[in-house]
Amino acid sequence: MRVETRKQEIIRVAATLFKDKGYSAVTMRDLAKAMGIKAASLYNHINSKQDILKDIIISLAEEFTAGMATIMASQVSSLDKLNQIIALHVNIAGRNTDEMASLNNDWMHLEEKLEYYLQLRENYEANFRSIIKQGIGTKEIIDLDPDTILFSILSTLRSLYLWIPDHEDYNPNQFAAELAEILLHGINK
Amino acid sequence: MRVETRKQEIIRVAATLFKDKGYSAVTMRDLAKAMGIKAASLYNHINSKQDILKDIIISLAEEFTAGMATIMASQVSSLDKLNQIIALHVNIAGRNTDEMASLNNDWMHLEEKLEYYLQLRENYEANFRSIIKQGIGTKEIIDLDPDTILFSILSTLRSLYLWIPDHEDYNPNQFAAELAEILLHGINK
DNA sequence: GTCTATATTTTGATAGAC
DNA sequence: GTCTATCAAAATATAGAC
Numbered sequence: 001m002r003v004e005t006r007k008q009e010i011i012r013v014a015a016t017l018f019k020d021k022g023y024s025a026v027t028m029r030d031l032a033k034a035m036g037i038k039a040a041s042l043y044n045h046i047n048s049k050q051d052i053l054k055d056i057i058i059s060l061a062e063e064f065t066a067g068m069a070t071i072m073a074s075q076v077s078s079l080d081k082l083n084q085i086i087a088l089h090v091n092i093a094g095r096n097t098d099e100m101a102s103l104n105n106d107w108m109h110l111e112e113k114l115e116y117y118l119q120l121r122e123n124y125e126a127n128f129r130s131i132i133k134q135g136i137g138t139k140e141i142i143d144l145d146p147d148t149i150l151f152s153i154l155s156t157l158r159s160l161y162l163w164i165p166d167h168e169d170y171n172p173n174q175f176a177a178e179l180a181e182i183l184l185h186g187i188n189k
Numbered sequence: 190m191r192v193e194t195r196k197q198e199i200i201r202v203a204a205t206l207f208k209d210k211g212y213s214a215v216t217m218r219d220l221a222k223a224m225g226i227k228a229a230s231l232y233n234h235i236n237s238k239q240d241i242l243k244d245i246i247i248s249l250a251e252e253f254t255a256g257m258a259t260i261m262a263s264q265v266s267s268l269d270k271l272n273q274i275i276a277l278h279v280n281i282a283g284r285n286t287d288e289m290a291s292l293n294n295d296w297m298h299l300e301e302k303l304e305y306y307l308q309l310r311e312n313y314e315a316n317f318r319s320i321i322k323q324g325i326g327t328k329e330i331i332d333l334d335p336d337t338i339l340f341s342i343l344s345t346l347r348s349l350y351l352w353i354p355d356h357e358d359y360n361p362n363q364f365a366a367e368l369a370e371i372l373l374h375g376i377n378k
Numbered sequence: 379g380t381c382t383a384t385a386t387t388t389t390g391a392t393a394g395a396c
Numbered sequence: 397g398t399c400t401a402t403c404a405a406a407a408t409a410t411a412g413a414c
Contacts, residue, residue, distance in 0.1 A: 006397080020297065021213075021297060021298075022211055022213055022294075022295075022297075024210075024211055024213035024214040025213040025298065027388080027389065027390085028389080028390060028391080029388090029389085029390095037397085037398065037399090038398070038399060038400085039390085039391085040391080040392080040393095040398080040399070040400080040401090041397065041398045041399070043390095043391065043392075044397055044398075045397085048390075048391080049390065049391095079377065105211075105294060106211075108209065108210060108211075109210075109214065139378055140377070140378060141376050141377065141378060142370070142371075142375075142376050142377075142378050144367055144370065144371065144376070145367065147356075148352075148364075148367055148368065148371065149371060149376055151345070151348070151351075151352045152345045152368065152371045152372065153376075155344050155345040155347070155348035156340070156344040156345055158344070158348075159340070159344035159347075159348075162340075163337075163340045167336075175337075178333055178334065178337055179337065179341065181331070181333065182331075182333065182337065182338060182341045182375075183341065183375075183376075184375055184376055184377045185375040185377050186371075186372070186373055186374040186375025186376075186377075187330050187331050187333070187338055187342075187372075187373055188268065188329070188330065188331075188373045188374045188375075189328055189329060189330060189331050195379080216406080216407065216408085217407080217408065217409085218406085218407085218408095226379085226380065226381090227380065227381060227382085228408085228409090229380080229381070229382080229383090229409080229410080229411095230380045230381070232408095232409065232410075233379060233380075234379085237408080237409080238408070238409095
């Protein structure tokens, strides 16, 4: 069975603090206090504050990249691909609400891994955009600016980490379906 | 004609820095360098770093509150009220792209004015939610969870400050109309 | 209105004992 | 694995000269 190492515990607790105040406003002493130890003791498990941020963000970004690769390879309609993307975000955000805050709000504080992160994000958005364009081509999607459509959907998906913790009783599959209904078919009756 | 005071200039420049790195990661020395003066000189115009953040956020939050009050008072359908809300966000975000970043990402660093800000936000969302519920009641809006609908639309509107600077050639009215099409009527053809 | 100089706190991180 | 003690740098802010 999976046992959480001390390092993993530190990263998990750090993510909860980063979510509330952001990376820059959380001190190593804050993190130590939340762990019930002294700040110096943290360094027996992690190399630096920066390394914690890197672990949180890069692992999540790579999970999104892997999920998108699977979706791109699937032989389904553009609309079904968008449904899969929505489910991907609901799934990952549901399992990593705290970490998603860092991915969304603190990526600019990455140092060595900043370029790599930006590459992953650019690639992800390019794939997303190509699906929308294909959908417009096949007349599955209305012929509006693909960037505006991408922006609108992605903005909502990126905010999922804020919605999910306030609705612990939600069913991920049902929620993803409801969200797809709103995002793809609109709210006007 | 309107002349910008030194204090207003400092707040404006601070907002551009806050947008890129967040309130906590911007130092008074960063701000001074961007202004072309020494950090100590800033204090001849402003009381504290915190006061700058307060000025940025509270004035914006009050502008949204005032806009919502006008919309609530108008005698139009729920769908038209939603259209007005979308236009309100496009309008304010278009004129305050940098400041919107602080409103969205740094409100938790407010000190004395935090409670007041939270009140304004809670009130704004309550009004927004009541419009959605009314629209569901009059069958203008599909009968899905009002909170999910609110979350979806508001997430996109809150991200407008990121979209607008990359599309300087956009026409606010046309963009608001296109956004309303996507948000209210969906993208599925 | 801006400067130099400085006070005071806080920060990330290391050394070495236990 | 955690502690105490400590360092060096960086932070917000003030005092007083010009």
